Amino acid sequence: MADYYTTIEAFRKSLEKSTEFRPRTGVILGSGLSKIADSLSGTAIDYSQIQGMPRPTVEGHRGFLKISRDYALLAGRFHYYEGHAIQDVVKPVLLLKALGVERLIVTNAAGGINPDFEPGQIVLIRDHINLMGANPLVGPNNGDLGPRFPDMSDAYSRALRKRISARLEYPLKEGVYAGLSGPCYETPAEIRMLEKIGADMVGMSTVPEVIMANYLGMGTVGFSCITNMAAGILDQPLNHQEVIDTAARVETHFRGIVETVMELLASE
Numbered sequence: 001m002a003d004y005y006t007t008i009e010a011f012r013k014s015l016e017k018s019t020e021f022r023p024r025t026g027v028i029l030g031s032g033l034s035k036i037a038d039s040l041s042g043t044a045i046d047y048s049q050i051q052g053m054p055r056p057t058v059e060g061h062r063g064f065l066k067i068s069r070d071y072a073l074l075a076g077r078f079h080y081y082e083g084h085a086i087q088d089v090v091k092p093v094l095l096l097k098a099l100g101v102e103r104l105i106v107t108n109a110a111g112g113i114n115p116d117f118e119p120g121q122i123v124l125i126r127d128h129i130n131l132m133g134a135n136p137l138v139g140p141n142n143g144d145l146g147p148r149f150p151d152m153s154d155a156y157s158r159a160l161r162k163r164i165s166a167r168l169e170y171p172l173k174e175g176v177y178a179g180l181s182g183p184c185y186e187t188p189a190e191i192r193m194l195e196k197i198g199a200d201m202v203g204m205s206t207v208p209e210v211i212m213a214n215y216l217g218m219g220t221v222g223f224s225c226i227t228n229m230a231a232g233i234l235d236q237p238l239n240h241q242e243v244i245d246t247a248a249r250v251e252t253h254f255r256g257i258v259e260t261v262m263e264l265l266a267s268e
């Protein structure tokens with residue numbers, strides 16, 4: 001495994017110079033959701049100011065940290081398909097760990113497989129299926145950071161999901177997220193297979209981040225914004241512009257949910 005301990009220490013040192021905030025809650029924002037960070041107060045730190053942090057290359061991922069007393073928001077993540085090593089894909093989580101974050105909210109844009117879902121809907125992630133063909137924990141293990149064989153049976157904290165559902169005005173549907181490497185969207189045959197193996201939505205991120213957060217002992221919850229129905233569900237082609245546009249359309253609604261969850265976690 002990459003020397004994650006060294007990476008975390010390097011981030012800690014780099015951030016010491018730019019902020020004194022040490023929030024307990026971290027948020028990773030998905031495609032087209034960066035605007036959520038603009039509307040919240042705090043200090044903005046561009047990834048270019050943080051030593052060792054890569055730059056996002058995908059439209060809709062801008063590349064800055066917004067930090068305040070209560071939360072650290074990361075507007076911009078790294079995907080395996082961008083050509084990053086899987087060890088770099090998880091750097092947002094390592095950065096949050098360096099800040100002392102204990103609880104993580106991950107968000108993403110995803111294609112809906114479950115026919116009960118519709119574009120614009122926000123779904124609480126119940127579990128995931130790792131079909132990336134990679135795992136960030138492969139390699140020698142540093143037992144000071146986490147176990148060799150991490151348990152993944154509660155990777156999306158059941159207790160937190162329960163509290164979130166109780167707090168929100170209306171319950172969110174839950175679903176299983178299948179994480180594939182991308183960058184091409186799926187074929188209709190692949191989507192039929194994913195449906196059969198129990199996936200409700202599909203995307204190209206989140207899974208490595210949640211594996212790392214779980215390994216590092218962070219309580220994690222995740223939200224998918226269903227930006228499109230997955231390939232073959234509707235008779236229409238897919239494109240990233242639609243993903244960005246749908247995420248923008250529901251941004252205010254999604255922000256309300258993320259803010260409520262941030263308040264809930266901060267009050268505990």
Ligand SMILES: O=P(O)(O)O[C@H]1O[C@H](CO)[C@@H](O)[C@H]1O
Pocket residue numbers: 029030031032058077079107108109110182203204205206239240243
């Ligand atoms: O998962 P996020 O980063 O939200 O983005 C999703 O949207 C992009 C494809 O349109 C892919 O990057 C996919 O993973």
Ligand SMILES: Nc1nc2[nH]cnc2c(=O)[nH]1
Pocket residue numbers: 109110111112180182184185186202203204227228229230231238243
């Ligand atoms: N893999 C995948 N990622 C997405 N991100 C947003 N929509 C999709 C989709 O349909 N498939």
